[in-house]
Amino acid sequence: MSFNTFGHLFRVTTWGESHGPALGATVDGCPPGVPVTAEMLQHWLDRRKPGQNKYTTQRREPDEVGILSGVFEGQTTGTPIQLMIRNTDQRSKDYGDIAEKFRPGHADITYWQKYGIRDYRGGGRSSARETAARVAAGGVAREALKVLAPGLQVTGYMVQMGPHGIDRARFDWDQIEENPFWVPDAQAAEDWAGYLDGLRKSGDSVGAVIEVTARGVPAGIGAPVYGKLDTELAAAMMSINAVKGVEIGDGMAAAALTGSANADEISMGPDGPVYNSNHAGGILGGVSTGQDVVVRFAVKPTSSILTPRKTITKSGEETEIVTKGRHDPCVGIRAVPVGEAMMACVLLDHLLLNRGQIGEDLPGKIG
Amino acid sequence: MSFNTFGHLFRVTTWGESHGPALGATVDGCPPGVPVTAEMLQHWLDRRKPGQNKYTTQRREPDEVGILSGVFEGQTTGTPIQLMIRNTDQRSKDYGDIAEKFRPGHADITYWQKYGIRDYRGGGRSSARETAARVAAGGVAREALKVLAPGLQVTGYMVQMGPHGIDRARFDWDQIEENPFWVPDAQAAEDWAGYLDGLRKSGDSVGAVIEVTARGVPAGIGAPVYGKLDTELAAAMMSINAVKGVEIGDGMAAAALTGSANADEISMGPDGPVYNSNHAGGILGGVSTGQDVVVRFAVKPTSSILTPRKTITKSGEETEIVTKGRHDPCVGIRAVPVGEAMMACVLLDHLLLNRGQIGEDLPGKIG
């Protein structure tokens, strides 16, 4: 992680602002020979795309991704892949007021203090549009994972919207694609629709918790100490706009457990170790166990709201601000495909790192 | 963050196992001319040292740190500082059983699978002893911070032990040094003592939540996107042994807030912007606001417990395990100085990064 690049062997550098001509990602270190087309990546971008239903920003961007390099005759060449998305709907007049005033809870003020210059037209680099580039890069990672770890499957979904959590007893993988919130609980989907509708009409916004699960991750991925898979995933998720908390497995709740309750007991299955529970979220000592890798992150509510808030101007005068424009009442919804993309990138990176240091087969056999 | 190194300009590489001859940290990129002596670092190590009271492991290690390079006549030279701590109490016979069995909830099994070799005498590289090296490196960071940001103050404390949280209404900075748990709530300190005593006698363990606050952090530290100060702190804390969750400011609770409640309103104070609340934990868009930087992390309970748990052996046989030896009923206690050290290292690193890219004064003035 360094400013605008993440990853070690599979490295993604994103660039671009919300109201410039384009944004994108430079993907370096991808294995060669992976089938990749713009269509494959578009599939994932379409899931994140704004304006798809009344619950997300009405900004209408086709978010069409182009591949400018690194792919030849439908396959990755092993050299850097440039993914570019043009900005088409840059109705910057909506943002006029923000040029002088700082939105509370937004990067406006810190960007101004740090850089002394700021693309006020729409948050510039701090805009959530940056995450479109991550989703495109994550699409490349997913295709490479298909080749390297065929059974591996990354799925994100919402588990909490504002104060309303899902009921784990109703958890159903098949529900995730059936509602606009990617929530695995049909009842919650119904309840949340009404709740969010009210919020949208009031011009306010709300936070959310997203969970991303990777099934079929082989044991042995990750590294101890600063390269813990937990660490890498925490950094990946926390780097998403508006994220303020990250949990692996039981997360913050692990604090309340006793050692005897927290220990995921091990027995021997036909294909190796089997765990009787998964408090650890599939990671022990920073290295994957072969269980599901489970990460959750909290997205704070958008700071661009219609409710007037007290603030100051660049010249230091106290005032109030109301942010008009087209915003998401719950940006957390669109963070679901972003979290999936980050999970895919981190896992691919660590599969490559593991292959580099250890080789294609793990040396430690059990049984 | 890469395996055993963290930081960009101020870079710390730790090395060593719990039962080898020594462990330590190589600290690279420290500014020259910072007064540093072994005594200064020892102060912080003594806080983390085991065996200080009945609530931490009875392993007795003096944890005496020596400076082997990078300091000349009491000042840093700008070249790498080698900090070494000899292991003296390596009663490895206690661990005999673990050579063949895997402790549930411990890195034993994943290390074995990944590396095919494992220092079974005490967790090897996965032992919490590694954190002694972080505390020593954090001591160097603290001394450099004194020079670069004189008012900056890093303080860690426990806010939850097992299911028992502190009462924020009773929060008192002065209480932190007055009890063995570094808890800022005198009543909690008393209650927890009894609770932990019972747990210790039963041979079980419990998790904890630690909060680390940095006061006096100047505005403008950090960077957007992957270099967000939130991201760096999340990675730093999550890289500590047994940590499974990290929160910045309101953390996971931010999900439940509306945008109007979450917005930290801004007014103008005599020395610049003043915030009416701190839901953001002192960081907006990845960059510090000048408010307190607030991080929390959850430490899971130790997996080395006397309660028998089901597990398997290296040869794949199902069995039970009881971990004798000298363990911490609540390792979270000793994680407090470790969290402080990580905060100090991250802040120093980002002060240097900011000075590198931006210079000694921030260009964006307000008022």
Add this chain to the structure above:
Amino acid sequence: MSFNTFGHLFRVTTWGESHGPALGATVDGCPPGVPVTAEMLQHWLDRRKPGQNKYTTQRREPDEVGILSGVFEGQTTGTPIQLMIRNTDQRSKDYGDIAEKFRPGHADITYWQKYGIRDYRGGGRSSARETAARVAAGGVAREALKVLAPGLQVTGYMVQMGPHGIDRARFDWDQIEENPFWVPDAQAAEDWAGYLDGLRKSGDSVGAVIEVTARGVPAGIGAPVYGKLDTELAAAMMSINAVKGVEIGDGMAAAALTGSANADEISMGPDGPVYNSNHAGGILGGVSTGQDVVVRFAVKPTSSILTPRKTITKSGEETEIVTKGRHDPCVGIRAVPVGEAMMACVLLDHLLLNRGQIGEDLPGKIG
């Protein structure tokens, strides 16, 4: 340096192939507030542009650079700057033969072996077109250097073409811009013109030595051991296509000197230390002395020539190859602006690194 990225704080990632839709550079970590426009960068690209005279490839590319991000209202914002150059003249039919045969002395064969896939239309990623992106990034570095180190001046020039060296006694800075070879020796320029003409007509090519001098580099830039300024410059220059040797100061000739002859004696001038000679090329112990920083690098002759050479095909059959198409008889000519760009990038990066670790003023005064 890692695959497609170089630099520490000022980091450049290049991407793109010779016959894809575009190529470019992602420039990260640039200080904010630096005046940068596409026109400023175009100035440097025009110097490298092919087809300008009969001595360089007749491929006609306008090499027009666009800025897609990181610049707002004519100033850098401190966020990533995306520089894109579209490929317009992709006459790929010229390269048909190369799809099956490997050019001796060219990356064709190793790319094929390593990646199993290769954009045969024009060398793909191994094409010297990649260096256009470096020149664009170097243009940004030059503008930042103007702000950070106003007197600093980077100048490249040829000192040898094939077996013909310049006469140092005739060295004249003003001649550099007066001839198509950027040679600071008017007589050499005349002689080389005839020599190269003959070579071009014969369909052969020749190597060259380029020297890049930076005047006005402040003392104290660089770092010891692996971050030696010599090391960084060597890596930067060696990373340019076709470069096979790099020298700092006296370079390889330093081997033949005695210690007494090699010592650059020091006396005291009005503004600090003055050196009586510059065998060291302006760098002692990896750190700049304040003298001119002098680097030389050798470019091997193009492997794409009309002279038939023995080679093999992908199916392992022995054959001969003649590379038609439009090639440079002396690619070294166009390497001059590339060498300048690399020097500018390395110096800016180390100015920022030095400011990060040490601050804006050097602590060690003399006198």
Add this chain to the structure above:
Amino acid sequence: MSFNTFGHLFRVTTWGESHGPALGATVDGCPPGVPVTAEMLQHWLDRRKPGQNKYTTQRREPDEVGILSGVFEGQTTGTPIQLMIRNTDQRSKDYGDIAEKFRPGHADITYWQKYGIRDYRGGGRSSARETAARVAAGGVAREALKVLAPGLQVTGYMVQMGPHGIDRARFDWDQIEENPFWVPDAQAAEDWAGYLDGLRKSGDSVGAVIEVTARGVPAGIGAPVYGKLDTELAAAMMSINAVKGVEIGDGMAAAALTGSANADEISMGPDGPVYNSNHAGGILGGVSTGQDVVVRFAVKPTSSILTPRKTITKSGEETEIVTKGRHDPCVGIRAVPVGEAMMACVLLDHLLLNRGQIGEDLPGKIG
């Protein structure tokens, strides 16, 4: 390469000064299960050790290496390996004069300017003693190479001392171990002995050129653009103290060749491609061809000499300096094992990188 660390997956961080208590290397990312003992490493350190004959410094250091971590029961564990060498002969009184005066051609003055503090007792971090740590780390790399690339063999030797080069017609691998200069030409060894003896008696010093050849490097190692194997080797060699020039294959002489002369023609051998010459030094487009990888570097003469040179003091007074003490008339001799160590480290690192991105088998078959 960053300050005191080099390598990507196999990463070496060195630390320590010539007159502190110890120096060493932290080796991170080594594959697990590699047999390593202190004795194995000592073998290589003994070759570099000073005081072995009258041609190297009379400082007597046993240079005994200890392994403090990362090796368990004679095998690497995959976690960081700490290698420590204690300084025993620190006769610092010899250096008294240097505390105030700067040696021309030495890092004394730039360290002082940059850091404002300097361990004047013996060059501190700029001392060639730092290279002992590299040799130890290189020993680990050699053992890992034995496992990963069994036929690979790294051999260094001198090809020039002062103005005297070897005669390539007399090149004999078997002579290298037979003389104190590691020169593969028996006649040169004899001639140089007399030459160096005279120089030593006069108190002067001389430079040298060292060549390091790696035989048995598989094709496909390295990467294009900034990760070119040429680039990595150039950086590795240039980072050695006193090195001022690096060449790959024909190096600077490549400039004088025509394209037809420089092209290493390819034919088909029983096991794959065979090259009729090796101007490229075994690397095309940054990627190994399977031929010998050949690197040369020039070491400048020691600046610590008995011949008086003009210089200045810290207070800016002009004066003369004569460096007494025990120095090498030709430090190039002891640079031979250092060059070998750097070659071993770079090749291992790139073998791991290649395995990470590409896997254990190269996808591009020929024939």
